[in-house]
Amino acid sequence: xxxxxxxxxSALRPELxxxxxxxxxxxxxxxxxxxxxxxxTHIACGMGAAALLAALVSLLGVGNLGNIWGGVLVLDTLAxxxxxxxxxxxxxxxxxxxxxxxxRNPAEFVAVILFAITGFALMAAAQQLLLAFLALELAxxxxxxxxxxxxxxxxxxxxxxxxxxxxxxxxxxxxxxxSLIYGLTGSIELPEIARQLALSGPSPLLLVALVLVxxxxxxxxxxxxxHLWAPDVYQGAPAPAAALIASASKLxxxxxxxxxxxxGLGGVAGGGNGMAGWITVxxxxxxxSLLLGNFVALAQSKVRRVLAYSAIAHAGALLxxxxxxxxxxxxxxxxxxxxYGVATVGAFGVIAAVERHQPCVNLADLAGLRTKSPLLAGCxxxxxxxxxxxxxxxxxxxxxxxxxxxxxxxxxxxxxxxLAILLSAVALYYYLQILKPAxxxxxxxxxxxxxxxxxxxxxxxxFAAGLILLLGLWPSLLLGxx
Amino acid sequence: xNLLPWTLYVSFAGALLALLAGTRSAAAARRVALGTALxxxxxxxxxxxxxxxxxxxxxxxxxxxxxxxxxxxxxxVDGISxxxxxxxxxxxxxxxxxxxxxxxxxGEFFAFYLSLIGGVYGVFMSADVFxxxxxxxxxxxxxxxxxxxxxxxxxxxxxxxLVLYSFAGSALVLIGLLWAHAAGGATGYGxxxxxxxxxxxxxxxxxxxxxxxxxxFAVLAGLFPFHxxxxxxxxxxxxxxxxxxxxxxxxxxAYGCLRVAMPLFPGAFAVCQPVIAWLAIAGIVYAGFIAxxxxxxxxxxxxxSVSHMGFVLxxxxxxxxxxxxxxxxxxxxxxxxAGLLFAVVGRMVYERTHTRELAALQAMPLxxxxxxAAGVFVLAGFASLGLPGFSGFPAELxxxxxxWQAKPLWAVCAALGIVVAGAFTLRAIHVAFFGxxxxxxxxxxxxxxxxxxxxxxxxxxEKTGALLLLAATLWVGLKPDVLLDWIVPAxxxxxxxxxxxxxxx
Numbered sequence: 001x002x003x004x005x006x007x008x009x010s011a012l013r014p015e016l017x018x019x020x021x022x023x024x025x026x027x028x029x030x031x032x033x034x035x036x037x038x039x040x041t042h043i044a045c046g047m048g049a050a051a052l053l054a055a056l057v058s059l060l061g062v063g064n065l066g067n068i069w070g071g072v073l074v075l076d077t078l079a080x081x082x083x084x085x086x087x088x089x090x091x092x093x094x095x096x097x098x099x100x101x102x103x104r105n106p107a108e109f110v111a112v113i114l115f116a117i118t119g120f121a122l123m124a125a126a127q128q129l130l131l132a133f134l135a136l137e138l139a140x141x142x143x144x145x146x147x148x149x150x151x152x153x154x155x156x157x158x159x160x161x162x163x164x165x166x167x168x169x170x171x172x173x174x175x176x177x178x179s180l181i182y183g184l185t186g187s188i189e190l191p192e193i194a195r196q197l198a199l200s201g202p203s204p205l206l207l208v209a210l211v212l213v214x215x216x217x218x219x220x221x222x223x224x225x226x227h228l229w230a231p232d233v234y235q236g237a238p239a240p241a242a243a244l245i246a247s248a249s250k251l252x253x254x255x256x257x258x259x260x261x262x263x264g265l266g267g268v269a270g271g272g273n274g275m276a277g278w279i280t281v282x283x284x285x286x287x288x289s290l291l292l293g294n295f296v297a298l299a300q301s302k303v304r305r306v307l308a309y310s311a312i313a314h315a316g317a318l319l320x321x322x323x324x325x326x327x328x329x330x331x332x333x334x335x336x337x338x339x340y341g342v343a344t345v346g347a348f349g350v351i352a353a354v355e356r357h358q359p360c361v362n363l364a365d366l367a368g369l370r371t372k373s374p375l376l377a378g379c380x381x382x383x384x385x386x387x388x389x390x391x392x393x394x395x396x397x398x399x400x401x402x403x404x405x406x407x408x409x410x411x412x413x414x415x416x417x418x419l420a421i422l423l424s425a426v427a428l429y430y431y432l433q434i435l436k437p438a439x440x441x442x443x444x445x446x447x448x449x450x451x452x453x454x455x456x457x458x459x460x461x462x463f464a465a466g467l468i469l470l471l472g473l474w475p476s477l478l479l480g481x482x
Numbered sequence: 483x484n485l486l487p488w489t490l491y492v493s494f495a496g497a498l499l500a501l502l503a504g505t506r507s508a509a510a511a512r513r514v515a516l517g518t519a520l521x522x523x524x525x526x527x528x529x530x531x532x533x534x535x536x537x538x539x540x541x542x543x544x545x546x547x548x549x550x551x552x553x554x555x556x557x558x559v560d561g562i563s564x565x566x567x568x569x570x571x572x573x574x575x576x577x578x579x580x581x582x583x584x585x586x587x588x589g590e591f592f593a594f595y596l597s598l599i600g601g602v603y604g605v606f607m608s609a610d611v612f613x614x615x616x617x618x619x620x621x622x623x624x625x626x627x628x629x630x631x632x633x634x635x636x637x638x639x640x641x642x643x644l645v646l647y648s649f650a651g652s653a654l655v656l657i658g659l660l661w662a663h664a665a666g667g668a669t670g671y672g673x674x675x676x677x678x679x680x681x682x683x684x685x686x687x688x689x690x691x692x693x694x695x696x697x698x699f700a701v702l703a704g705l706f707p708f709h710x711x712x713x714x715x716x717x718x719x720x721x722x723x724x725x726x727x728x729x730x731x732x733x734x735x736a737y738g739c740l741r742v743a744m745p746l747f748p749g750a751f752a753v754c755q756p757v758i759a760w761l762a763i764a765g766i767v768y769a770g771f772i773a774x775x776x777x778x779x780x781x782x783x784x785x786x787s788v789s790h791m792g793f794v795l796x797x798x799x800x801x802x803x804x805x806x807x808x809x810x811x812x813x814x815x816x817x818x819x820a821g822l823l824f825a826v827v828g829r830m831v832y833e834r835t836h837t838r839e840l841a842a843l844q845a846m847p848l849x850x851x852x853x854x855a856a857g858v859f860v861l862a863g864f865a866s867l868g869l870p871g872f873s874g875f876p877a878e879l880x881x882x883x884x885x886w887q888a889k890p891l892w893a894v895c896a897a898l899g900i901v902v903a904g905a906f907t908l909r910a911i912h913v914a915f916f917g918x919x920x921x922x923x924x925x926x927x928x929x930x931x932x933x934x935x936x937x938x939x940x941x942x943x944e945k946t947g948a949l950l951l952l953a954a955t956l957w958v959g960l961k962p963d964v965l966l967d968w969i970v971p972a973x974x975x976x977x978x979x980x981x982x983x984x985x986x987x
Contacts, residue, residue: 331550390623391616400612400656401551407664414664418657425650432626432642440630440638479550 008069011062014055014083015118021051022114029107041106045098045456048110049091052117056087067127071189074127074259078330081481082124082255085338089248089345090117095460096349097240099356099453102150109149113244116142120252127263129178129188132256136174136220140167143249146241147233159236163245166219166229174216180209181265190264197267202277206268210278213260214285220253222308223315224288234308239352242304246311246348247341254318254337262326269326282319283412289316290416294423297430302362306430307347310387313427314340317420321402323413328405331482336398338478339386339471343395346383346464350376353457357448363433368443373451375458377438382465386472388431389424394471399424401475486529486607487542487557489522489567493574493600496521497593504589515578515592522603523571530568535561535967537974539609539673551612552670558609560975561968562740562810566606566733569817572954573729574599576821579947580829581722584632591632594624595722602730611659611742612671615652618734622648625715625727632720635780640718644727647701647711654698655738658691662746665691673745677977680746692750695743696758702735704791705758706765712791713784721828724780728787728820733813736794740809744798745977751801752984759799759885763895766792770902774909779831779838782910783823786866789903790816790874796896797881801981803973805884808877810969815865815873815958822862822951830855830944831914834937840910844917854940856915858948863907865955868900873958876966 009016025047029040065075073079093113103109119139126132144167148160182188184206185196197206218226234242261269261278270277293313300306318340321333353376354360354369370377386395399421406417443449453461471478496518503510539558547555559567577595584591597620604617622645629641663671665687666679680688701708712732716724744751766789773785790812797809830852832838849856865872868879878900886893958965972978 385623391619396616396619397548400660403656404551404660404663407660417660421653421657421660422650425646425653428649429642429646432645436630436638439627475548476550479548 004069008073011065011068011073011075013058013062014087015121017054017058018051018114018118018121021047021054022111022118024051025107025111025114037104037106041100041103042098042456044107044110045094048094048114051114052087052091052094055121056084059083059087071191072128072131073122073125075125077482078255078258078334079125081334082251083121085251085334085341086117086120086124086248089251089338089341090114090120090244092342092345092349092460092464093240093244093248095463096243096345096352096457098460099349099457100238100240100352102152102355103238104151109146109238109240112142112145112149113240116146116244117248120248123252123256126256127190127259129182129190129193132260133171133175133178136253136256137171139249139252140171143241143245146244147237149241150238153236155236156238157236159233162229163233163237166226170216170219170226173212177209177212177216180205180212184209190259193264194267197265202268202270210265210268211281214278214281217253217257218285220257221250221315221318222312223285223319224292224312227289227292227312227315230312231305231308234304234311235302239348239355243345243348243352246307246344250315250318251334251337251341254322254333258322258325258330258333261322266326279323279412282323283416286316286319286323286416287419289313289319290420290423294426298426300430301364303351303360303366303434306363306434307344310427310430311344313423314387317399317402320406320413320416320420324402324405324409327409329482331479332398332401332405334482335394335475335478336402339394339398339468342464342467342471343383343386346379346461346468347387349457349461349464350380350383353453353461354451356454357451363437364444365437365447366434367437367441368447369438369451371443372448373453375453375461376451379461379465380438381435382468384431384434386468388428392469392472394468394475397472397475401479484542485525486559486567489525489571489603490600490607492518492521492525493596493603497596497600500592500596501589504587504592508585508588511589511592512578512582512584515596516575518596519571519574519578519599522599523568523575526564526567526571529559530564533561533564533968535971537971537976539975541609542607544609547613552675553612554610554670554672555613556610556672557607557613559607561970561972562737563606564968565810565814565965566730566737567603569733569814570599570602570606570730572950573726573817573821576825576947576951577722577725577729579943579950580725580825581720582941582943583829583833584720584722587631591628591720594627595726598624598628598726598731602734605734606737610670610672611676614738614742615655615659618655618738619649619652621731621734622652625723625731628723629715629719632723633718634720635718636714637718640714644711644715644718647708651698651701651708651735654694654701655742656698658694658698658743661687661694662691673742673977677746685749688747688750689753692743692747692754695746696739696751696754699735699738699743700758700795703732703739703795704735704765704788705795706761706768706788706792709765709769709788712788713781716784716787716824717778717780721824721833724824724828725821728784728824729817732787732791733817736791736798736809736813739795739798740806744801744981748980748984751981755799755801759796759889759892762792762795762799763892763899765789766796766896766899767902770899770906773906774902777840779827779840779843779910779914780824782840782906783820783827786823786903786906787816787820789899790820790866792899793878793881793896796885796892800881800885800888800892801984802884802887803970803982804880804887806973806978806982807966807969808880808882808884811873811958811962811965812877812881814965815877815955818873818951818955818958819862819865822858822948822955823866825944825947825951826855826859826862830858830940840913843914846917848915848917851937852940854945854948858952859915860911861952862955863911865959867904867907871956871959873955873962875959876962
């Protein structure tokens, strides 16, 4: 094979600008200077944002190329939109990072964020098992580092270690699954795998491989029963890191598995015709996530843990979207995961802004946010209500799209969609438990009386809230891309 | 007519303006809110003047919204929606007048209040079920904050219960809607398209989908035994919000049943008719008896609302032309009367006496201390009883006569509810306002001498609001044909004809 490296370089201009950007961020911060920590944070975030903007621009320049480099990568509409979304969510994450002062090595933090986003972008475009795994590992290793980045707090170290251990084991499961698929089909390229599977049909060994892959997938998606890391990581990681784990990582992960499961393993989906296949497994994962996420969230008293369990519940809905994508296309799932990502980054952004001035651990710590900072309270309301799926915010349209497509997908997913809608009434309870202290209750006496918000963080949050409203009122802006 | 969509835009813009004005002063926020509500009322009245009654929904706006889902931004009205739009304008204005003394976070109060109103206007104008659902849910969240922040008595519990009941109801509606859409294979969510698709759904599924839709909407209309959110919510809410909750928000549920559930599945409705009717009757009688033994004045009114909404549901269940017209008339009538009753209890009496315990009120000669409040309450009570001359009379009479045509037994059982309503209303009037008369009143007068002086006189916003609502109930009571001329032709549309004829168009 004669690979055209020039073609590859040109097609991967976005990723290239991210890597160069990351190295530059590190280089600029390298010499010992008397710059204050805040200034270093600003420089790092500014350079990171510039790299991401360059990536976005070059993404538009690259456009829709189809298979490149012998089919190892595919730059179709899905990859294009998902990569754009990943860069956008990355920008939002950097925006809320600018407001934090806790991190001792801001340049490294931003550089690792950029590496993680490079991994996400490659995950979204990979069409070959080996590259997919490498991209996934690049992203995951960066996220482990980010989770444990705050060396001043033990919880952060705990989050990093827990995430690493669970992630390592699940990566091993997934790799084993990949190796079995390779053994069965003799190929690591998804189109070839699909062709071979169409010839040979399902076999017991293939089912084992599917289950192993889905274990890894369940971990990435924080789906029950592989969710155990999520609450602790959300709780312990620095807020921007948690935001990235909850948003861009989800988007990239679901894009990768969408590609793996439908174009690659679509032939052994099973489901409708009563055959065993991966749909059955995913249905069970979705059911477990919906029930566990929604009910356990009810009992939480810490803000980030509520968000973590709500993320598990949302993962259940997203899994439904993965199944439904086989019938209704990828648009509902991508719309859901992207708008969910924006709302989650926003919610973590509010937490990060509050944390600068006072502890923000328990729900009660949010008390009186309305008087301390009307801006933060207003933004939090938009994000949380969008997560709850209240119109006219984007979360509602996402919910509606995914559930209506799941109803078309078949009997099992249909029932699951109906259950998920009923559970959204349960979910509203815990979402209101976040909003109640922030908007209803008075401030506790011994806390900050006002919370000034860093201008960059404020602009980011207002932009994110505006985006949620805009996409809720005109969903076609995003849906029209597919 | 074409101005009607502006009720929506004006309300939402007013909400934003009130929020901004509230950061300057409470008085500014109040003025913005009143101006917005009056603008809404004026628009509905202007539209009503130009309205030509007819059997079809008259389209106001119809443009594509979410093309990928086939959802259209389709607003349309017929006589039924127009009556309820006028009611919304009236209730919104009166509610703001009775919230005039709000001094705490006034801007936010009116922002939530006006966005709730905007959602209500939207529901009454939507001809696309997706759009209707969107507005229906927009109306849910403000309720939580209105009750939780500005309420009284157990407000956080009341607010959460209210919102979760509404949201669970709307989840059932969403399930029904998605199911109807998927099973019927409709291309969009317009009422006509969904109805067309619904005909191809097997009968068993039709009943299931109808049950989901009807139940989901009826939770908000206070259908027994899912009514318990209403009394707790109404009692916990601040006066202006209880007036809205009982006055227009409960009507959203009944309207959803009438506009969406019944016309989409007339066949399934015919099967479920007896169940709905008996639940409605149970609600009328049960809530009436419960109201009879309440010791909290506001709970009496809260349960009376459930009882009166039972008549609306009974009218829907009977589904004769007369009963349906009566049900719509009762929605309007109850919207006005419930607003008036809550205004007297929550604003005029409670904020002066600081008690709603009937026993404590009995000790005060309120008819002498607050003669205006007593007078308004007596008139509102008579209206609520269904005395001739007030709006309750033509409404409940049409419902009962219409129900008699369908099933005399239902009418007889429901009529028992009217007797109970008479009992609890007269008891409330007697105990609260005329509890101590004659010699005891003199004694009480002496005992409460200080309080008599402490009680602030009834203010102008209260007087204006009360007179506005009283005029409305008298007007509807004396000339019900004005509204019936709008409502009856609307019931001649093919969709409602199918409902009336039990599924055969």
